[in-house]
Amino acid sequence: MNNLTATEIAGGVRRGTFTAAAVVDASLARIGAVNPQVNAVTVVLAEQAREAAAALDARIAAGQDPGPLAGVPISVKENIDLTWSATTSGLPFAAGNVPAANATFVDKLLAAGAIPVARGNMPDIGLRWDTDNDLFGRTVNPWDDTRVPGGSSGGDAVAVATGMVAAGLGNDYGGSLRLPAHAAGITALRTSAGRVAAPSRSVEPLPLSIQHMAVNGPLARSVADLDLLFGVMHGADDVDPLSVTVEHPSGYAGPRRVAVTVDPAGWGVDPQTASAVRAAAAALAAAGWDVEEVEPPSVDRCATLWRQLSSTENAPMLLTPGIFPGPLSAGTVQYFKDNIVDVELLDTSAAYQGAWAERFVHAAAWRAFHARYPIVLGPVTTQPMPLIGFDLSGPAATTALWKAHRLLVTANFLGLPAVAVPTGVTGRRPLGVQVIARLHGEHIALAAARDLEDAFPPIRPF
Template sequence: MDKLTQLTVVEIAEAVRSGSVSATDVVEAHLARIAEVNPATGAATVVLADQARAAAAEVDARIAAGGDPGPLAGVPVSVKENIDLTWSATTSGLPFAADHIPAENASFVTKLLAAGAIPVARGNMPDVGLRWDTDNDLFGRTWNPWDRSRVPGGSSGGDAVIVATGMAAAGLGNDYGGSLRLPANAAGIAALRPSAGRVPAPTRQIMPIELSLQAFAVNGPLARTVADLDLLFGVMHGADDVDPQSVTIPHPAGYDGPRRVAVTVDPAGWGVEPQVAAAVHRAADALAAAGWEVEQVDPPQVDRCATLWRQISASEMAPALLTPGVFPGPLSAGTVKYFTDNVAGVDLLDTAPAYAAAWAERHALAALWRQFHTRYPIVLGPVTTAAMPEIGWDLSGPEATTQQWRQHRLLVTANFLGLPAVAVPTGVADGRPQGVQVISRLNGDHIALAAARAIEAAGPALTPIDPRP
């Protein structure tokens, strides 16, 4: 592996800014890496070679002229297939969207480009981002680089694998039900699910958006270190002039407040596998060694938060996904099968009073969590309570979709409440990466990042890795 593809975001930006390496050399190394390993992963859907080379030349010219190349000078990034980048179509993994070139970049993409970041590839995803796996009829399957028999997670699975295998230093994805943190956990890298509103929408198109997408979905970075997440988020965050949910809130450089951690090994008491519990305990020990006050105590009503997340999301999606003719073309058989099975296990909110009551209860649950976070600024727990499943397991029937949702209960709780969360690796067990997530209060993204740094510091880096046999 070329040494340039092993460097982190921070290291690449510092090297390019100092002149010790050119942005062109960095981009060429990563393009070569994509050519070498992407055939074994199916993670990068489109390679943006010509555009990336031109952008690298602009960064190098700016430096040669004595200008400021930006805090992300020369950093290769991948961009998920549902985030607008005018360099290629925004497909969301749908064959009928293969020619949908956006008129504008997402505003946070524009910020990253202005900061010197260079998109080198698009990242694969399940069509419409629905499954906790990464497969579609347009680009095919993305393979888990640690174990090809296991799913890579989703829906930002392509970007997670791109980063884990050194094809880019960072990835841009989104998270409606764990879609950043789950694939990061599967790949052995880190990911930040920002607070709701901190990063604007993935498009500047003005259109009706379901209420759950407004409340649950966010855009955020994937990277190999927490410091990289911090740097990327520092560029990405802030309101734009279109997204009415977006806000501008200062992002502190660190955290010097109370350092108390609530550790939940088995959220809601629904069961946890031993290797997952061991990862949470390792992370708790790391935080304690770093001076955090650690206490094993469960946050409030994870069961209700997860249940309402599933009911609301399924109820809103069902009319679109199960009604013929809503989309201009067919969804993949896997997506239809998964969602049909998922709906079979959900009590849909199919009356106005039931739907309204669910959102009303969300407010009360958010208040309980706000109160809890006053005492415990960090909640530490599993990303998922089980190992990543074998390919196809989530399509084996309604029971599997319900079991998978139960395994992801703490994952979707953060989405349901709009809270910031960082997934961070802790080690390897059974030949696969293990990790945890830390969840903080609304707009406490810097607190979650600080805790994740302490966990990360206790163990060795797991990536980049070579996915080839």
């Protein structure tokens, strides 16, 4: 049962092939067997999950509709509000921070029949492209325990990849859904800015870049599952002022043209990564897409502005004593200090405002580019997942990681939807790509991702 997709589980529960209780028990048993090896799950919600499953089975027995996600076991990242446990963001001083209400999209998923069975690990405050913190410790990459699992939604990605849950909920400020999904060999959807409401219903003063560039989205073992989950969780609420409700079409019947970038901005690419992108391009061509190698606009500048804005806004918060009610991990502080060495901070009002104004110029260029090429296909990261500790080895390492992730952060900077899709494995290294669509074009990205998924067999670490 732990090999089934969310779509298959929901269908089986709805048909009465198996009960929600049986699904939850299988998920909990898998967590007990696997999590000690990978430390992806931080909190097991066994009692609440079993109660929810029993209630769902009772609704089915009474002839009621259990919802489109009936009995699907999910994990919820440690920075997303779920009243069943504390929202810690990986911070020891937040271990008792039980929220008063669920995030709006969590309530939507619960109403649709999904059942949270666990919380997913993350780096504290989600800052690193790794998953480690002082509260829960390190999540292990299930393919290669010498390399990082990616971050910041690393726990949820590993939980999905190893069959502990059918789907996970995470967020993406600089690739934090797509990168760990890529490392784990699963799929993930970075949603358009505002399509899914905030991870908390409390109104907090946050850096502007977080509000505009961070989004919430699903991780799963199939593209169909991403579509199913997104179809439930998207839409505005009455708290998040940037959230929007936009229709999510079923399928895509528009122009099928793809712009392929093998080495975005020409900053260098690993040969196996380049081969994976070209193999994906060939698969889309075979599926009827018109494919052309052509560079999207200003990836170098978009990535640079993302780094400048995120560093400038986070610097006072992370480096000023007393901002947080407790300490950050030494790794997070070291990473950020190393990261800003090579960054020209926007330390005047004119520079800061100018960066945001320039964003509209690049967004307009990408809008015009997407009118010609509805899909941009490229690498998730241009280099293999780094060895553990690489990101703490000095300023040059943090710059190298940012350069490798330049197409990831370009999508964040512009607020665009993107899907990470696995395309195979070489040795113990998953391969994969991402497809980026226009703003609110999740259905376009998902359509291309489905065709890619059809061309490559699924992979599992064990």
